[in-house]
Amino acid sequence: MEKKKINSKNLIGQIILLLAIMGAIEFVVSSGRINKLYLASPSQIFQELLDLLTKNILLKHILATISEFLAGYGLSIALGIILGLLFVAFPKVDKFFAPFVSGLMSIPKVAIIPLLTIWFGIGFSSKVVLVFLFSFFTIFFNTISGAKQTSNNYLKVSKVFRASKFQTILKVLLPSAIPSIFAGLRVMAATGITGVIFAEMQASKKGLGFMLSEAAAVYNTPRLFLIIIIVTILSVILVKIVDLFEEKVFLKWKNS
Incomplete structure (x- = not known):
């Protein structure tokens, strides 16, 4: 009960602070103290939102960005987790490919947007690939880091029971890696959206x-x-979805 009261007070305080900031911005812009070219007032932003919704422009661009993000995000999660676990389960594979992975990770992602445009065009595929590149290495290395924290006792028990490599990966390494995986998913929610926005700014007709x-x-x-x-709100929502998914699904699965 006490915790709920504290949370309610914090929420009220945050709302008051936000309204105060919005009011101050509205005043300085409307009064001409700051040029409208440099800063938009909340009323101007709200009017812009209404205009875009009335013209049915905004929703299709939001859906385009979300679909591109989810495709790249899902692909990076699948490959990142699978390859990360394989690298831990097979140390020789890790040692052989580690220099190549480090080299690929060091490539500036924004710099290859022109190449992606040449290879995949300005459509859906190039955005998905860029989101994948922005997101993959985070989940890949987080999976490796988490799996390497697996207790030796668990690994010894799996050997005693003659568990196969697949069983060891699924029943031992993966549960140990879950906290690190979800930490990576939170970071990816922001970096993946950033990747989509960058790509759409450079070469796209929607989003x-x-x-x-x-x-x-046009200023x-x-x-x-x-x-x-809108992009900030999308990122926050995605992080909250990851948190909820971790709490409601994966932590229960891990504990079981």
């Missing part, structure tokens, strides 16, 4: 990144702030 690029070209400050807010 929030495309809208951001168009708004910047539409309210739209720029609106898109930034």
